[in-house]
Amino acid sequence: MNRVTTLEAYQDDRGNRIEFDGHVDKHVRIKFRGSRNVLRVTGPVNIADLGIDFDCDDGLVEIGPSRGVPALRAAIRVGDGCAVRIGRNVSMTTTAAMSTAEGSSITIGDDVMIASDIQIRADDGHPIFDVRTGRRANPARSIVIGNHVWLGLGSCVLGGATIGNGTVVGMRSIVTRPLPNNVIAAGSPARVVKRDVAWERPHLTLDPPFRKPTAASVRKSEYWALTDDEQSRPSRGRQLYAGARRRVRRGLKRVRRRLRTRA
Numbered sequence: 001m002n003r004v005t006t007l008e009a010y011q012d013d014r015g016n017r018i019e020f021d022g023h024v025d026k027h028v029r030i031k032f033r034g035s036r037n038v039l040r041v042t043g044p045v046n047i048a049d050l051g052i053d054f055d056c057d058d059g060l061v062e063i064g065p066s067r068g069v070p071a072l073r074a075a076i077r078v079g080d081g082c083a084v085r086i087g088r089n090v091s092m093t094t095t096a097a098m099s100t101a102e103g104s105s106i107t108i109g110d111d112v113m114i115a116s117d118i119q120i121r122a123d124d125g126h127p128i129f130d131v132r133t134g135r136r137a138n139p140a141r142s143i144v145i146g147n148h149v150w151l152g153l154g155s156c157v158l159g160g161a162t163i164g165n166g167t168v169v170g171m172r173s174i175v176t177r178p179l180p181n182n183v184i185a186a187g188s189p190a191r192v193v194k195r196d197v198a199w200e201r202p203h204l205t206l207d208p209p210f211r212k213p214t215a216a217s218v219r220k221s222e223y224w225a226l227t228d229d230e231q232s233r234p235s236r237g238r239q240l241y242a243g244a245r246r247r248v249r250r251g252l253k254r255v256r257r258r259l260r261t262r263a
């Protein structure tokens with residue numbers, strides 16, 4: 001196994017490599033157990049703690065640049081043929097644990113705010129089987145976290161979860177299923193408790209003004225949007241009804257036009 005404690009351009013005889021145009025020599029621990037693993041850091045990034053275990057072969061970790069947000073802190077396990085992609089300006093309060101296995105991936109968008117004590121796990125670490133069929137009960141499943149998502153303190157995101165842009169996950173919630181954009185989701189499993197919400201980074205006690213009663217007290221990011229999901233769209237029945245009304249109205253207009261030209 002090769003261990004690296006400096007983040008800088010690196011290549012070993014098993015095809016493992018680090019692509020980074022910079023140098024960080026503190027709080028970095030990277031283990032390469034297998035072959036052809038790649039860590040790609042695509043710009044200047046503020047790193048407070050980065051541990052990556054490439055346990056198998058053909059793993060990929062991509063980290064985007066960050067500026068003006070709290071530093072990156074992550075302990076990442078990368079399984080066989082797995083990928084972890086972390087976007088621009090992703091921040092953590094304490095070290096976030098991430099795990100992938102068996103070809104799964106974790107994708108984290110831009111401007112995501114990750115509070116303390118967070119787990120993002122595409123796999124369960126150990127296999128569970130159906131006794132009758134021998135089939136795997138808990139295959140690893142990929143996770144996609146959108147842009148400008150806020151993962152509240154102690155929350156967990158499990159395999160198969162997707163989280164839409166602008167969404168807030170409440171304290172100690174466990175996300176197991178797809179969540180739409182711009183909602184607050186809370187509980188275990190996390191369910192939508194509020195819709196059509198937007199959050200912003202300025203801290204309540206550290207960033208003035210120290211009272212923020214309305215949206216006028218913050219600068220709005222690009223992530224202010226209404227929730228767009230099944231519930232916000234008209235049902236199939238309503239769509240059919242609206243279509244039929246449109247066709248009838250158009251037909252009536254045609255008839256009236258014809259009557260006018262004849263008169």
Ligand SMILES: CC(C)(COP(=O)(O)OP(=O)(O)OC[C@H]1O[C@@H](n2cnc3c(N)ncnc32)[C@H](O)[C@@H]1OP(=O)(O)O)[C@@H](O)C(=O)NCCC(=O)NCCS
Nearest residue numbers: 115151152153168169170171172173184186187188193194
């Ligand atoms: C998610 C959160 C932001 C929601 O705040 P809110 O908009 O004021 O929500 P409310 O308190 O009105 O709660 C709405 C509903 O969700 C429930 N709820 C809220 N947070 C919950 C949580 N973490 N777990 C389970 N249920 C929760 C409430 O009980 C309420 O349910 P009800 O309608 O059945 O009574 C807040 O509860 C939270 O978790 N904050 C922690 C943020 C954090 O982690 N900060 C760390 C610093 S980054």
